[in-house]
Amino acid sequence: MNRTRRDRDPQGRARSARPRDGLGRPLPYGAPGVARQPEGVVRTARETVREAQRLLDAGMPFHAHEVFEDAWKSGAEDERDLWQGLAQLAVGLTHAARGNAAGGARLLLRGAERITAHGPAHGIDVSGLAAWARELAVRTEGPVDPAAEAPRLTAP
Structure with missing residues (x-):
């Protein structure tokens, strides 16, 4: 049987060492890629929103998804749906x-x-984000510019 060797992190978990582009797509080994978000970073809600917004504005929604994923894994249980929903919006984009x-x-x-379903928290514009997501879902037919389509996470 031919088995390919998987990349592993120091704890032995499978982690692809392949570089990735700005939308998280794997590139060939050795190709220049975009720096990946570190995993397992514990941030405050405010820091999470600020970092995710920075990444969204830079056209890197895949990386913003990783920030939201850290929040849902390390945050309060009663806010898990909020962070998961925000991660889904970033992955949808x-x-x-x-x-x-x-x-x-x-x-x-x-x-x-x-x-x-979660409701507003941490200054996040839940109703505005939901409206943005629904509108983008209806009108998207081909590739979109992720920076141009980036939502505002908080109300102005």
Whole structure:
């Protein structure tokens, strides 16, 4: 049997060492890629929102998803749906930017439903984000510019 060796982190968990582009797609080994978000970073809610917004504005929704993922894994249990929903919005935008309109729309709608069910917290504009996600899900037909489509996480 031919088995390929998997990349592992220091704890032995499978972790791809392949470089990735700004939308999180794997590139060939040795190719220049975009620095990945460190995993397992514990941030305050305010820091999470600020870092995710920076990444969204830079056209890197895949990386923003990783920030939200850290928040749902390390945050309070009663806020897990909020962070998961925000991660789904970021991944939905990632898929839309990659040209996967149907997959992106599904994730945008799922994320909108999840954050709306949670309600507002930490200054996050839940109703505005849900409206943004629903509107983008309906009109996306091909690849979108992730920086141009980046949502505002907080109300102005």
